[in-house]
Amino acid sequence: MLTGEALYDLIPQRPPIVMVDALWSVGTDNAVTGLTIAADNIFVENGCLREAGLIEHIAQSAAAFSGYDAFSKGLPPRLGYIGEIKQMRIAGLPCVGSRLTTRLQVVAQAGMVTLMSAKVECEAPNTEKTVVAECQIKIFMTE
């Protein structure tokens, strides 16, 4: 649906810390995003995306989801911050060249805080898709 620099309309982050490069679908309370792990990604170490990069990808996926809502109303993307991460499991560190596909689901909202669940699948070159991370994440959106 939206890829690459088109996402700059949806999220406030800019290089070198852009961690989402595709917004595949958006629903009223869910979204699917993507990221292909490049060798020059700032969170890559020894050929793998570190935990911080995985978490930032999830957070920016949530930002892209909220940003799409603003974008569709002709508004600039709102600044959102990670408020809390809960029950996160990281099964492995995906390698350079892998494609991440992340499914987000809004669980609840209270004031400026949105709680979402996230599931990240990784497709490495010549291998099958595996779930690489899951978590619950609270995003605090500013006006």
Add this chain to the structure above:
Amino acid sequence: MLIDNFYKVLSSAHEDNEWHFEVVLPVSCHIYRGHFPEQPIAPGVCLIEMVRELSEQAIGRPLRITSITKCKFSALLLPSDTDVLQVNIRLLSSNDNEITIDASVCKQATTYTRMQAMLS
């Protein structure tokens, strides 16, 4: 250091199962070009990575985060060349290959981040 120049360790101390580090977050770190263009704010994930790296230093071997029970960011942290932050890492348990930590990033009485995680 994964993110070059994100933090600078000024001092470290260790007693029993607790490690204390004093750090600053330099304003010149290149990550702030993108986070965010109008206002530099220390990315929460970089604080998590900082805790992981300091845990490696404390324990003395490479560590990967396998799970985060809870990580709460209570306030926005702005980089500063002069504000000294305290990073406290408490080892709650250690068996086989896995450790459990309770870590916090504070500036005097203000806690910015509190995290319970397992690493191996």
Add this chain to the structure above:
Amino acid sequence: MEKSEIIAKVNHVLAEEFEVEESIITPDANIKNTLQLDSLSLVDMVVLIDNEFSVKIPSADLVKVPTFADLYDYLAQRV
């Protein structure tokens, strides 16, 4: 569900989740202050109420239930 059942269940699940003594929960007490909820933990209460009572409190309705008595009444109309 009877109102008295609602009151008992609300007090029990909230006390357990937010680690307070049930005895400090009184009808006229302010929920946020009593349970020491900040903006991040308020959403946990919304999830808990949904899980326990199958009532999803929309964000806009949260301002209408500042006290426990308000919450009991809100649930009594919907459970």
